[in-house]
Amino acid sequence: MSQSKYSMIVVVGTTNRLIGGDTYSVDKISIHEKYDSTEIKNDVSVIKVSRDIKFNDVVQPIALPDEDTGAGVDLFLSGWGRLSYPGSLPVQLQMINLTSLSVKQCQNVYQNINPVFSSQICSLTKSGEGACHGDSGGPLVADSKVVGIVSWGMPCARGYPDVYTRVYSFLDWIKPKITLEETVQA
Secondary structure, three states, X not given: OOOOOOOOEEEEOOOEOOOOOEEEEEEEEEEOOOOEOXXXXXXXXXXXXXXXXXXXXXXXXXXXXXXXXXXOXXXXXXXXXXXXXXXXXXXXXXXXXXXXXXXXXXXXXXXXXXXXXXXXEEEOOOOOOOOOOOOOXXXXXXXOEEEEEEEEXXXXXXXXXXXXXXXXXXXXXXXXXXXXXXXXXX
C-alpha cells in the first residue's frame, strides 16, 4: 500500500470491522465547497483511493440515483456505528430496512432543533433503531442505488428521524469528480 497524506483508509469486501477485506489508502478527499458544519448542509464529499478497486463477487460498485427519492420509499442502511449511545462499536456490519419521510414531516419534527433542507432525506423507524455515531458517511440505498449519505440525527435511535444527504441533489457536483478520475485513469 502506498503512503498517503491522509490517516484514513478505505476497506472493502468484508462485513467484519476488524478482519478481512482489501485496504486502500486515500489519495484525495473532495469536500463540498459550501459545506456548512453549523447547519449540517451540503454534507457530501468524494474520496479518491490510491489504486483501482478490484471488483469481484463480493465487491461491486453501486449506482447513483437517476431519479429523486420521495416519501414512503423502502430504504436500506448499513454501517458499523454504535449500537447505543454511549455504547460500543459492533464487529459485524449492521443492516436495517427503513422508509423515507417527506422533507416537510422531518422539518416539523426538527423545527426548533436544526434546519432540514430539501437536499436531505429523512427516515424513521421504531425507537431503538436507526443510525448512530460511526455510521456517518455510510450509504442509504434504494433499489440498488445510493440515494443518501448518513449525515446527522438526534443521538441515537431515540424516536427522531435520521437525516441523510440527498445524493440526487448533488449529482451535478459528484459526477464531474468521478468522471474526471475515470478519464484520467483511461
